[in-house]
Amino acid sequence: MKDIVVELLSERGVPLSEIAHLVLELQKPYHPGLTLDDCHSSVLAVLDKREVQHAILTGVALDVLAEQQVLPEPLCSIVARDAFLYGIDEILALGVTNIYGTIGLTNFGYLDKTKPGILRELNSHRERVHTFMDDLVAALAAAAASRLAHNRRQG
Amino acid sequence: MKDIVVELLSERGVPLSEIAHLVLELQKPYHPGLTLDDCHSSVLAVLDKREVQHAILTGVALDVLAEQQVLPEPLCSIVARDAFLYGIDEILALGVTNIYGTIGLTNFGYLDKTKPGILRELNSHRERVHTFMDDLVAALAAAAASRLAHNRRQG
Amino acid sequence: MKDIVVELLSERGVPLSEIAHLVLELQKPYHPGLTLDDCHSSVLAVLDKREVQHAILTGVALDVLAEQQVLPEPLCSIVARDAFLYGIDEILALGVTNIYGTIGLTNFGYLDKTKPGILRELNSHRERVHTFMDDLVAALAAAAASRLAHNRRQG
Amino acid sequence: MKDIVVELLSERGVPLSEIAHLVLELQKPYHPGLTLDDCHSSVLAVLDKREVQHAILTGVALDVLAEQQVLPEPLCSIVARDAFLYGIDEILALGVTNIYGTIGLTNFGYLDKTKPGILRELNSHRERVHTFMDDLVAALAAAAASRLAHNRRQG
Numbered sequence: 059m060k061d062i063v064v065e066l067l068s069e070r071g072v073p074l075s076e077i078a079h080l081v082l083e084l085q086k087p088y089h090p091g092l093t094l095d096d097c098h099s100s101v102l103a104v105l106d107k108r109e110v111q112h113a114i115l116t117g118v119a120l121d122v123l124a125e126q127q128v129l130p131e132p133l134c135s136i137v138a139r140d141a142f143l144y145g146i147d148e149i150l151a152l153g154v155t156n157i158y159g160t161i162g163l164t165n166f167g168y169l170d171k172t173k174p175g176i177l178r179e180l181n182s183h184r185e186r187v188h189t190f191m192d193d194l195v196a197a198l199a200a201a202a203a204s205r206l207a208h209n210r211r212q213g
Numbered sequence: 214m215k216d217i218v219v220e221l222l223s224e225r226g227v228p229l230s231e232i233a234h235l236v237l238e239l240q241k242p243y244h245p246g247l248t249l250d251d252c253h254s255s256v257l258a259v260l261d262k263r264e265v266q267h268a269i270l271t272g273v274a275l276d277v278l279a280e281q282q283v284l285p286e287p288l289c290s291i292v293a294r295d296a297f298l299y300g301i302d303e304i305l306a307l308g309v310t311n312i313y314g315t316i317g318l319t320n321f322g323y324l325d326k327t328k329p330g331i332l333r334e335l336n337s338h339r340e341r342v343h344t345f346m347d348d349l350v351a352a353l354a355a356a357a358a359s360r361l362a363h364n365r366r367q368g
Numbered sequence: 369m370k371d372i373v374v375e376l377l378s379e380r381g382v383p384l385s386e387i388a389h390l391v392l393e394l395q396k397p398y399h400p401g402l403t404l405d406d407c408h409s410s411v412l413a414v415l416d417k418r419e420v421q422h423a424i425l426t427g428v429a430l431d432v433l434a435e436q437q438v439l440p441e442p443l444c445s446i447v448a449r450d451a452f453l454y455g456i457d458e459i460l461a462l463g464v465t466n467i468y469g470t471i472g473l474t475n476f477g478y479l480d481k482t483k484p485g486i487l488r489e490l491n492s493h494r495e496r497v498h499t500f501m502d503d504l505v506a507a508l509a510a511a512a513a514s515r516l517a518h519n520r521r522q523g
Numbered sequence: 524m525k526d527i528v529v530e531l532l533s534e535r536g537v538p539l540s541e542i543a544h545l546v547l548e549l550q551k552p553y554h555p556g557l558t559l560d561d562c563h564s565s566v567l568a569v570l571d572k573r574e575v576q577h578a579i580l581t582g583v584a585l586d587v588l589a590e591q592q593v594l595p596e597p598l599c600s601i602v603a604r605d606a607f608l609y610g611i612d613e614i615l616a617l618g619v620t621n622i623y624g625t626i627g628l629t630n631f632g633y634l635d636k637t638k639p640g641i642l643r644e645l646n647s648h649r650e651r652v653h654t655f656m657d658d659l660v661a662a663l664a665a666a667a668a669s670r671l672a673h674n675r676r677q678g
Contacts, residue, residue, distance in 0.1 A: 062287065088607075108518060109300045109469040115288040116275070116301045128283060132217065133270040142553075143672060145264045146271045148625035149308040153300065156466040159419040160613035167632010207608060208418060243452075263673060264624040297398075298517060303470035311621040314574040315458035322477010362453060363573060372597065419610045425598040426611045430581070438593060442527065443580040455574045455618065456581045463614040 060102075063111045066118055071186070072195055076176035077101045080199035083174065084165050085206050092206070100202040107157050110201070113150045117190030125187040140189040147190045151197035158204035165200035218266045221273055226341070227350055231331035232256045235354035238329065239320050240361050247361070255357040262312050265356070268305045272345030280342040295344040302345045306352035313359035320355035373421045376428055381496070382505055386486035387411045390509035393484065394475050395516050402516070410512040417467050420511070423460045427500030435497040450499040457500045461507035468514035475510035525567075528576045531583055536651070537660055541641035542566045545664035548639065549630050550671050557671070565667040572622050575666070578615045582655030590652040605654040612655045616662035623669035630665035 064074065081097035104110055123129045124137035136144055151170075155162035170193060173181055177196060180188040219229065236252035259265055278284045279292035291299055306325075310317035325348060328336055332350060335343040374384065391407035414420055433439045434447035446454055461480075465472035480503060483491055487505060490498040529539060546562035569575055588594045589602035601609055616635075620627035635658060638646055642661060645653040 059287065107469075108298055112291065112299055112301050113304070115291070119285055119288050120271070122285070123278065123283075128278075130274055130277070132214065133274050136267065136270070143263055143624075143626060144267055145308065145625045146267050146305065148628050149268070149304055150301065152625060152628065153304040153470060157469065159417075159467065159608075160463060160610045160617060161608060163613050163617065163628065164632045164635040167629045168636035170629040171633035262624075298469075298471060300470045303473050307470060307473065308625060312624065314572075314622065315455045315462060315618060316453060318458050318462065318473060319477045319480040322474045323481035325474040326478035369597065418608055422601065422609055422611050423614070425601070426585070429595055429598050430585075432595070433588065433593075438588075440584055440587070442524065443584050446577065446580070453573055454577055456577050456615065459578070459614055459618040460611065463610065
């Protein structure tokens with residue numbers, strides 16, 4: 059299942075290396091020796107969690123079905139225009155960040171608001187719908203950063 | 214939008230009166246004079262909330278698309294068989310109960326585990342997929358009960 | 369830290385074996401060969417998580433300070449009488465159940481509503497305040513049950 | 524109860540006007556005619572919610588008891604040094620932002636990470652403990668901003 063999810067992220071324009079870059083930016087200030095490889099491993103560890111896999115499968119399906127205009131109305135238009143008040147994309151993301159505790163909330167919100175790196179690209183895509191994807195990527199990066207923070211203290 | 218949501222619930226076999234019955238069962242012990250009409254009004258007030266409407270539109274779309282086998286695999290099979298560990302149905306429901314504070318969590322969990330009334334019917338349906346619907350109905354009833362509890366103390 | 373938490377639970381009248389019994393009741397129907405020892409191990413694994421430890425330390429401190437009437441008013445009275453609408457006890461519990469995904473919500477709500485075993489004892493205690501403890505114990509049992517459910521499918 | 528909460532915020536160095544400034548910064552880009560008065564009213568409306576009041580009473584009590592070294596150890600040291608991995612401060616804040624739906628999560632995380640205005644002052648205070656207060660203020664501002672966003676679309 060994890061391979062399917064990694065493949066799906068890649069097909070939708072999100073290679074894991076881009077998520078690892080977000081994690082590195084978040085954690086470098088607190089963890090000077092951190093490498094991009096460490097961050098990549100942490101993203102992979104988050105993707106091992108079943109609930110994370112389910113959130114990605116579900117969110118990406120909704121993006122794709124909105125893109126193909128297969129979703130019923132009025133949902134299709136709401137998802138396709140990434141309505142600011144939709145809220146369900148953030149709920150799914152919350153399911154991802156919570157797996158490593160609530161400390162991930164802060165990083166999730168920061169990424170979702172400032173849209174660095176791959177998040178800016180996803181958000182400015184003209185033809186593709188990434189309503190769920192941008193929140194999921196921010197949530198994955200935030201969860202992988204929380205995981206590193208927890209492990210560092212315990213190590 | 215609210216009318217669309219009420220119509221959608223009804224089409225999928227959930228008249229508001231059935232949700233009102235669940236609310237009455239939950240709140241009667243704490244609130245002896247409560248009528249089915251009060252409960253019906255409280256369900257309607259919950260359905261005024263935009264995030265509740267979005268959760269219902271999204272969850273029901275996923276149920277219907279799983280039923281029609283339009284969802285991509287492996288998501289379609291997971292939703293169609295209501296996998297015990299799927300978890301995304303509970304996340305959406307959490308978005309509904311939280312609107313009236315966390316006291317709704319207890320009632321949501323209780324309804325989801327014991328499946329009284331309409332919830333049992335939804336769960337035993339042979340041809341229709343109600344993976345999201347049963348959690349959404351439990352969440353709506355729990356939110357409407359929380360709303361009554363909050364109003365009563367403030368009244 | 370884990371030893372401190374186990375000791376604290378025991379001092380406040382909650383031996384781990386009682387939590388293990390709640391887990392066994394929850395999971396037995398789905399997992400016939402499950403033993404009390406398996407459940408005990410799962411509770412211990414949940415108690416390894418730092419956020420779970422922090423939730424317990426915080427909730428028990430609030431119970432004890434309410435018992436000793438050291439909390440400022442009006443908070444002290446609200447916690448001491450376990451106000452139905454307080455809500456903060458459920459929020460802390462949510463932090464515990466979420467660690468193993470949202471499937472724990474259902475079991476948490478069910479236990480919190482039906483109050484089997486040790487939960488009934490905690491709730492009927494005359495001199496001690498267990499406003500936070502009863503939700504924390506229900507959340508621990510629900511999280512340990514989710515953990516068993518996840519591991520079983522993956523095993 | 525609301526007056527007690529407003530007074531408590533003020534005593535701990537957080538006048539409502541400072542929270543209103545945070546709300547104005549968050550919402551101005553999306554809502555050009557917005558005034559500081561509108562933001563102040565929105566903060567007051569959030570403070571009407573019982574669960575918000577309870578979260579503030581509880582969080583501030585924990586800050587004050589940590590300051591006075593009345594909390595039991597090891598909790599007292601964890602709260603007093605605002606341990607990065609404590610997590611319970613974010614859980615309480617989540618209870619506040621959720622009242623207006625999950626769209627508040629993004630603004631909460633952004634404020635908590637960038638610490639503008641009053642949040643920077645709270646965080647750099649040498650003698651006082653504001654472990655809970657800074658998250659609560661960020662959550663109040665985020666909730667008041669969500670409320671304005673919801674009302675604007677519905678208006």
